[in-house]
Amino acid sequence: MSKPQTDHEKRKQISVRGIAEVEDVNAIKKTFNRHLHYTLVKDRNVATTRDYYFALAHTVRDHLVSRWIRTQQHYYEKDPKRVYYLSLEFYMGRSLQNTMINIGIQSPVDEALYQLGLDIEELEELEEDAGLGNGGLGRLAACFLDSMATLGMAAYGYGIRYEYGIFAQKIRNGEQVEEPDDWLRFGNPWEKARPEYMIPINFFGNVIDTPNGKKWVNTQVVFALPYDNPIPGYNNNVVNTLRLWSAKSPTDFNLKFFNDGDYIQAVLDRNLAENISRVLYPNDNFFEGKELRLKQEYFMVAATLQDIIRRYKAAKFGSKEAVRTNFDYLPDKVAIQLNDTHPSLAIPELMRLLVDVEGLSWEKAWDITTRTCAYTNHTVLPEALERWPVTMLQSILPRHLEIVYQINFLHLKDVENKWPGDWDKLRAMSLIEEDGEKRVNMAHLSIVGSHAVNGVARLHSEIIKDDLFKNFYELTPEKFQNKTNGITPRRWLLLCNPALSDVISDKIGEDWIVHLDELKKIKKWAKDPNFQRSIMKVKQENKLRLAEMLEKEYKVKINPASMFDIHVKRIHEYKRQLLNCMHIITLYNRIKKNPTANITPRTIMIGGKAAPGYHTAKLIIKLILAVAKVVNNDPIVGDKLKVIFLENYRVTLAEKIIPAADLSEQISTAGTEASGTGNMKFQLNGALTIGTLDGANVEMAEEMGNENIFIFGMTVDEVEALKKKGYNAYDYYSNNPELKQVVDQIHNGFFSPENSDEFKHLADILLKWDRFYLLADYEAYIKKQDEVSAVYQNQVKWLEMCINNIATSGKFSSDRTIIEYGKEIWGVNPSYDKLPAPHEPRE
Numbered sequence: 001m002s003k004p005q006t007d008h009e010k011r012k013q014i015s016v017r018g019i020a021e022v023e024d025v026n027a028i029k030k031t032f033n034r035h036l037h038y039t040l041v042k043d044r045n046v047a048t049t050r051d052y053y054f055a056l057a058h059t060v061r062d063h064l065v066s067r068w069i070r071t072q073q074h075y076y077e078k079d080p081k082r083v084y085y086l087s088l089e090f091y092m093g094r095s096l097q098n099t100m101i102n103i104g105i106q107s108p109v110d111e112a113l114y115q116l117g118l119d120i121e122e123l124e125e126l127e128e129d130a131g132l133g134n135g136g137l138g139r140l141a142a143c144f145l146d147s148m149a150t151l152g153m154a155a156y157g158y159g160i161r162y163e164y165g166i167f168a169q170k171i172r173n174g175e176q177v178e179e180p181d182d183w184l185r186f187g188n189p190w191e192k193a194r195p196e197y198m199i200p201i202n203f204f205g206n207v208i209d210t211p212n213g214k215k216w217v218n219t220q221v222v223f224a225l226p227y228d229n230p231i232p233g234y235n236n237n238v239v240n241t242l243r244l245w246s247a248k249s250p251t252d253f254n255l256k257f258f259n260d261g262d263y264i265q266a267v268l269d270r271n272l273a274e275n276i277s278r279v280l281y282p283n284d285n286f287f288e289g290k291e292l293r294l295k296q297e298y299f300m301v302a303a304t305l306q307d308i309i310r311r312y313k314a315a316k317f318g319s320k321e322a323v324r325t326n327f328d329y330l331p332d333k334v335a336i337q338l339n340d341t342h343p344s345l346a347i348p349e350l351m352r353l354l355v356d357v358e359g360l361s362w363e364k365a366w367d368i369t370t371r372t373c374a375y376t377n378h379t380v381l382p383e384a385l386e387r388w389p390v391t392m393l394q395s396i397l398p399r400h401l402e403i404v405y406q407i408n409f410l411h412l413k414d415v416e417n418k419w420p421g422d423w424d425k426l427r428a429m430s431l432i433e434e435d436g437e438k439r440v441n442m443a444h445l446s447i448v449g450s451h452a453v454n455g456v457a458r459l460h461s462e463i464i465k466d467d468l469f470k471n472f473y474e475l476t477p478e479k480f481q482n483k484t485n486g487i488t489p490r491r492w493l494l495l496c497n498p499a500l501s502d503v504i505s506d507k508i509g510e511d512w513i514v515h516l517d518e519l520k521k522i523k524k525w526a527k528d529p530n531f532q533r534s535i536m537k538v539k540q541e542n543k544l545r546l547a548e549m550l551e552k553e554y555k556v557k558i559n560p561a562s563m564f565d566i567h568v569k570r571i572h573e574y575k576r577q578l579l580n581c582m583h584i585i586t587l588y589n590r591i592k593k594n595p596t597a598n599i600t601p602r603t604i605m606i607g608g609k610a611a612p613g614y615h616t617a618k619l620i621i622k623l624i625l626a627v628a629k630v631v632n633n634d635p636i637v638g639d640k641l642k643v644i645f646l647e648n649y650r651v652t653l654a655e656k657i658i659p660a661a662d663l664s665e666q667i668s669t670a671g672t673e674a675s676g677t678g679n680m681k682f683q684l685n686g687a688l689t690i691g692t693l694d695g696a697n698v699e700m701a702e703e704m705g706n707e708n709i710f711i712f713g714m715t716v717d718e719v720e721a722l723k724k725k726g727y728n729a730y731d732y733y734s735n736n737p738e739l740k741q742v743v744d745q746i747h748n749g750f751f752s753p754e755n756s757d758e759f760k761h762l763a764d765i766l767l768k769w770d771r772f773y774l775l776a777d778y779e780a781y782i783k784k785q786d787e788v789s790a791v792y793q794n795q796v797k798w799l800e801m802c803i804n805n806i807a808t809s810g811k812f813s814s815d816r817t818i819i820e821y822g823k824e825i826w827g828v829n830p831s832y833d834k835l836p837a838p839h840e841p842r843e
């Protein structure tokens, strides 16, 4: 045995490809010291580790600047079609290591910091996550930005610079409490404010008729101040832009107060306008119809569209520089992708700009709008679909409401044409829902105003055609598409799992980083003992590192030989963390009943945030914590079973957990999870999946073969049949003694001795009103978990399955997803050409 390596040596060995140039290292040290001195205004006697982090971040940022400027100049000169990805969420996580990796300076920076006597990993831990998202939808937007830059597309992300991102989850007295995420407290070294591009945004007011058409007047104005964030592509010298808007009060805000003499009050009231970008709404897959949220959505859309049109007009087209005034070419030069309906006001806003401001005819404007916009649907859950009250739109956006009514009038004519005299169709397809409070159905608006509508996995795209949007599919079948989600292999393998990356690269080279399909080449070593051993070694090291971290944090002893069974995602009834919890209780009951039986030891980890107002989800967290307390402190159980609730699950925690997983839990009720992307991250990192035939699990199983995944439970058709026949949970409860015991324990306070009613509500849901059929899938789930345990005992078989999982994960690269969006929706092709590096001459 050679002597153990230091962390630095390990990192150097595993993540360095090519030799760090001495010159680069010296230059980096110099830049770092310059930033410590001139930017942080510190010397090494008084500098804190945070000062060192900021000096490092600024050093790395310097390496982005020329690439960023040159990329934007290149786009200006070439005038390619621009792609605009509009999203209320961008769940970016940290930027430092991702930037170093993508621009290829990680190894000289590592070496420079080592020579300076600093621990780079300790500094990296000081970066706050940019948590401007809730879960999968926001993280998808972040993966897409990485892929679009890596594929050389002239793409822009547009969103809101929330001052407070997703709350920090703390566990106190056995339950979730929320703390505000004050992520900008120490400043954000990655962003650049652009006050010179500030844009006025109007709210409220009224609409008047003028000889030149309708005008929106007497509005209240809030300014949108852009902050630009660099998005480096991998190894191609491309740096794209994520532009995030911050609300800024106009100088003359509430001037009437000032004239009244209440100057102090006028200044204080500036906060009111600036509240628009204060905080991210913490709901995942749930619509909360709050006025402030509607203002956020319009604020982002209105600022973005003005920016898009400014850039369109200023473009130099052909060879001559000119102001482009003809909007006929807008759909040839601009693609706008709507990430769910959250930015769907882009449709009436673009109509307003083209008709009211630019003076186009309605027909012309509508043709341009529909050919420019495309809509991605992310859910079929009714409680998640946005339906804004007409009264709220009337007050805040009166002109947009008129435009929506006009769109609806013309749309219903088309419906009437297709189905003459069918009043049910008219009612079902109207943009305006008339039962109860009048509301605008934003999904209907998005479909009508777009040339393409896509679901995010094959199964989900079929469900929206056959069910949710059936009528619209029959009206305009050509609009409907599928774009199965993906994840970026840079962050979700190269960055988070350098040891596995190296084992792979040693066998097949590094092409997989940008062509993930290359991973299929490792399949031929699935049974190779040496390759299996190297895969096992990496997993074991990752598990040990995670165990060490968790033991420090939670003071529980973890058995690193146990199966790491991991269920991390937002806490939601449809995701069925409660079903997992019922498996835990079943295992516990079995151990208690038969303490000497030989079982496969497991460390079961569940993590995720519950929306602060979602009481049932919070109660599920409480139950998991209560079960963990009982299980972990029972001496009979020992190290056969440990249960850990992972606090504050977020992008940075995902990067640490997923590489250490043996088993990935993807157990939503079939038909409820549109795609899932967590499932893909686990597959790529060599965990096996236990899952239902839901979302992208279906395609994962297809890629790897059913022999490499643990599929259980009802299919969508079986769920539908059960719904039709009538679901009676008691049938399952009465016929399965293990299940009955579990439900009874939840019901009677077995896990809450101090309050026997604590979890009664959960048992009541399970038996009476369960929309997600947990009891119907319980038996199949437990059976499949027993099979998982048995296979884990056969490590040769298990490792073969792990390798087959990794080898078939190529489809789930977001590069593949983006290439498909480009070809089939945007009319944009990837460019694999590298731009010249900063030290190279420009072409």
Ligand SMILES: *Cc1c(COP(=O)(O)O)cnc(C)c1O
Pocket: 134, 135, 136, 137, 139, 568, 569, 570, 649, 650, 651, 652, 654, 675, 676, 677, 678, 679, 681
């Ligand atoms: C990938 C990811 C998600 C999405 O996970 P699902 O299992 O697909 O719901 C949520 N949160 C974070 C932090 C993620 O990285």
